[in-house]
Amino acid sequence: MYPLRAFLVLVLVLLGTVQACAHAVLLETVPPDRAVVATSPDMMILRFNETVQPIAVELQGNTTGRIAADLVVVDHEIHLVPRAPLAAGSYFVSYRVASADSHPVAGSFLFAVGAAPAEWTVPALNIATYTGWTWAAAINRAFFLAAAFMAVGGLLFAFVVRRAQPVERVVVPAAQFGAVSAIIGIYLQGGVLMDAADAVPWNMEIWRIGLSSTRGAALIAAACGLFLCTARRVRFSLVGAAIVIASFAVSGHAATAMPHWIAIPTLLLHVGAVAFWLGSLAPLLFVLREAGTGRHGVFRRFSDFGTAIVPQLILAGIILAVLQIQRADAFFNSAYGLILALKLALVGLLLVIAICNRWILMPEMAENIAGHTGRFRRAIQGELALGFAILVVTAFLSQTVPPRSTLEHEVAAIDAARDTGQTVLVVAHDRKAVVAVTPARPGRNTIRVRILDNDDGVIDPMDVAVDLFNTDAGIEPLQRRLEGVADGYFELTGPELAVAGRWTIRIDALINDFEKAIFETEILVK
């Protein structure tokens, strides 16, 4: 049975070395970084590889300071619409967003209206790796993990090892502590995302940001699950335990690692096994206090479950580590790899104790050798301490950027994603055209056009035609009509952009019988 399972898991490991996608990445901006535009752009677009949650996105003039602008989130894009046209000068947009794995991502881009500045001034803007918030969040998370595992594991222990064990003494206080810690965690997560150095400690905005992040959602689910764990009826408390375990799939590195169909079940298996192991230790201490021969049976049953579960726990952990690290050299060259190595070392130590318990102390208990109770108690206390240390390391791991987001092939994948098209915003005659060309590579491309009025209202033109030409390659205008699809989008898919280079796209949008909006822009096909 176990060799078979181990084999299946190994297959999963091999399959699991597929592409990963980590933190949100800014793929493209309009205007592009350090672009000089003739007139004030009507909006700035930040296109990410995934839907992000804006925390602070600001437009600033190099001389004028912050400029009032409205923020709109459209799919993977953030649109920043200044309330008044921008005067000539240089500007920068700084952004701080939360990605799906609930980590903050920050950056900026510059552009100028009118003439290029003598020198581009890059605003000082940095994202600190470990701030006070990350420390607080990591430590709180370690306590949350410990409490949640003790509650859930205590329930599992009561359910599968010894029903008679009164769970209230461990599970109820652990669940209550964990629920409180989860709620504190939401606030700390908001603080991590905002990097709210100058914020008041009790700030509603921090709560709001924390709540709307994926980690916030996971923590709410966990808090609800922990509350259910305190229920007297086994049915409810087990549902609560299941909710707590499932909440780990909502947020975090492992939950967002690709491919999901491997990462999420593996993560849930890992979490469930950890909870069972660590959560059983406290009830075992209580069992140890009892006199009589019955306790050997309890230890025997726990030990049998343990030997079945520990290999899966470790294999699941290896799969998750492979998904995050993906390559051997990254293991030693990144902070994430080093913290993970520390975790593995501690896990190794824990395993040694567990093996001692199984092969030395259990037979001693069976033969009732003098002093074995004290040794066993110390061993379990050691396991508890080590277990907590592992959770502290794990909590810091969750605040550290995994190397999968910095690996070469990852960067190549992001570059590829960045190249999957270009979006340009062209302004003419008080109207805007949003032109998207995908994949903007030689060959078959889709050109998608949408015309907006000054207030970003969609205009449904009577007809949209494009002229495509490439002067460098000596290609004369190719005239094509675009087909109207839904919502004011007009599309053309065809082989026209056949060679690499700078293509000019001229768009003729017939607004009414006598009015035509003409836009011209360049697209780089590469």
Added chain:
Amino acid sequence: MRSLLLTAAFGGLILSSTPSFAHVTLDVREAPADSYYKLVLNVPHGCAGSATTRLRVRIPDGVTGVKPQPKPGWEVATVKTKLATPAKGSHGETLTETVSEVAWSGGKLLDEHFDQFMMQVHLPNAAAGTILYFPVVQECEKGITRWIEVPQPGAKPGGLKEPAPALRLTPKR
């Protein structure tokens, strides 16, 4: 030498005016502000070889007193729109509506023929250098050509494929 210069000048003239032959244009492209103007549209060809059957002209804002000239073989019609703010006519009268579109239809102008379509208008009292565009939709037996393209403010009028006929105002006399 002189003949060479003349040839060059003549050649230049031909070259510079060539594009105009291919477009629907105004015969006279400059007129004083606040004056009556005889607007003459040259229609040099049909739509890609097909005969012209209808010609619609959009009258720009500020142009009043529109009177199209009847044309044998063609029916002339106008579209009137209410003015948002009543304007003063050329004789001091108050105007509440104005002609916004003139259309000649029912005729047939072969591609190999040339014709002119005329109307009298009163030009607004605007600053010299103001350019008024008279977008034209040329409907043919087969196809349609829209002479309605207007350059971006500040941009040169060149580079447009099917420019709207344009009139430049000169100082008021």
